[in-house]
Amino acid sequence: MKHDHTLSARQPDIASGTGSAVADQRLARATERGREFLGTRHAVMGGAMAWVSDHILVSAISNNGGFGVLAGAAMRPQELQQEIDATRGMTDQPFGVNLVTLHPSFDDSLEICLNEKVSHVVVGGGIPNAKTLSAIQTAGSKVICFAPSLALAKRLLKSGVDALIIEGSEAGGHIGPTATSVLAQEILPHIHDVPVFVAGGIGRGEAIAAYLRMGAAGCQLGTRFACAKESVAHDDFKRALIRAAARDAVISPKLDGMFNVIPVRALRNKAMDEFRTVQSELLAKFRNEEISQTEAINGIESFWSGRLRRAVWNGDTENGSLMAGQSVGAVTGEWTVSDILGELIDQARSAMRDF
Numbered sequence: 001m002k003h004d005h006t007l008s009a010r011q012p013d014i015a016s017g018t019g020s021a022v023a024d025q026r027l028a029r030a031t032e033r034g035r036e037f038l039g040t041r042h043a044v045m046g047g048a049m050a051w052v053s054d055h056i057l058v059s060a061i062s063n064n065g066g067f068g069v070l071a072g073a074a075m076r077p078q079e080l081q082q083e084i085d086a087t088r089g090m091t092d093q094p095f096g097v098n099l100v101t102l103h104p105s106f107d108d109s110l111e112i113c114l115n116e117k118v119s120h121v122v123v124g125g126g127i128p129n130a131k132t133l134s135a136i137q138t139a140g141s142k143v144i145c146f147a148p149s150l151a152l153a154k155r156l157l158k159s160g161v162d163a164l165i166i167e168g169s170e171a172g173g174h175i176g177p178t179a180t181s182v183l184a185q186e187i188l189p190h191i192h193d194v195p196v197f198v199a200g201g202i203g204r205g206e207a208i209a210a211y212l213r214m215g216a217a218g219c220q221l222g223t224r225f226a227c228a229k230e231s232v233a234h235d236d237f238k239r240a241l242i243r244a245a246a247r248d249a250v251i252s253p254k255l256d257g258m259f260n261v262i263p264v265r266a267l268r269n270k271a272m273d274e275f276r277t278v279q280s281e282l283l284a285k286f287r288n289e290e291i292s293q294t295e296a297i298n299g300i301e302s303f304w305s306g307r308l309r310r311a312v313w314n315g316d317t318e319n320g321s322l323m324a325g326q327s328v329g330a331v332t333g334e335w336t337v338s339d340i341l342g343e344l345i346d347q348a349r350s351a352m353r354d355f
């Protein structure tokens with residue numbers, strides 16, 4: 001555990017004179033493709049975080065040279081419309097919207113994005129179908145998809161996506177099985193046709209520099225922005241993340257392979273322990289033929305419903321879901337987005353200089 005529990009602990013290490021012309025040039029060259037694709041000053045995406053990534057955080061990230069992404073999948077279509085309008089009211093810089101294909105209101109939310117000519121749509125929840133892809137691209141928007149393996153990255157390329165995010169299991173939120181460092185080695189050397197952004201477990205700029213050197217176009221970070229001053233998250237949610245060390249961000253338990261529920265990385269708390277008990281009760285009922293497999297799976301899936309919002313908005317750190325990546329160890333206080341991005345870029349620059 002870290003020791004300083006205040007909301008504004010250690011100050012960022014920025015403006016420490018670590019830049020040099022050579023470092024600036026190297027960083028500029030390494031990020032050129034990503035910056036061009038995003039239309040930003042920095043090749044850093046602020047990954048969508050359900051209930052956290054609203055117009056205030058997203059506009060702050062974009063105004064400070066990063067690329068903010070609205071968490072559209074957690075919003076009703078009407079709210080998404082309002083959030084896009086509000087974001088545009090606060091920034092004239094590019095930002096994206098994250099949607100999830102499996103979501104019941106995906107089509108309606110996508111229609112809003114296309115009517116609004118949102119420049120980049122970040123599509124999660126599987127490979128979007130050809131109709132969806134062509135609708136987005138015909139409207140003039142770019143499609144960014146998540147590639148959890150090289151095989152899927154190649155399929156996504158064939159289907160015509162404009163960029164990829166490879167997000168490893170160190171990330172906060174719903175995760176796949178493979179570590180970011182392994183995915184980067186598996187995918188970056190083989191995918192050159194589109195920009196690839198790396199996400200999951202990135203807490204410092206040196207890590208960004210390392211992935212850039214491996215061929216990434218840029219990186220996506222979530223957890224580091226969750227505790228920003230501009231984040232709507234409850235003080236108790238922020239405090240829990242500021243207190244936590246990397247090892248506290250654990251994967252939700254899975255008691256039986258038959259229940260194929262997507263795992264979530266979050267801070268260990270009462271809800272995490274309860275989730276184990278609920279699964280074992282449902283499993284026992286299923287084995288005793290008291291409930292069907294579908295009922296058991298639905299029971300397990302519904303357990304987390306509403307819990308992230310409960311933690312983020314209400315500050316219920318025991319019964320809510322404290323989604324956070326292992327990068328949580330790098331969250332040491334409630335900083336402004338400007339300070340967070342400033343430190344990350346400074347660290348990346350100094351890693352480039354010293355290489």
Ligand SMILES: Cc1cc2nc3c(=O)[nH]c(=O)nc-3n(C[C@H](O)[C@H](O)[C@H](O)COP(=O)(O)O)c2cc1C
Binds near residue numbers: 171202
């Ligand atoms: C609280 C929280 C909520 C998240 N919600 C979403 C989401 O709605 N959609 C999505 O694609 N990714 C979501 N993510 C993943 C982030 O966009 C990002 O890829 C991830 O946080 C990167 O790893 P890091 O947390 O180690 O930086 C979420 C992450 C966190 C921490």
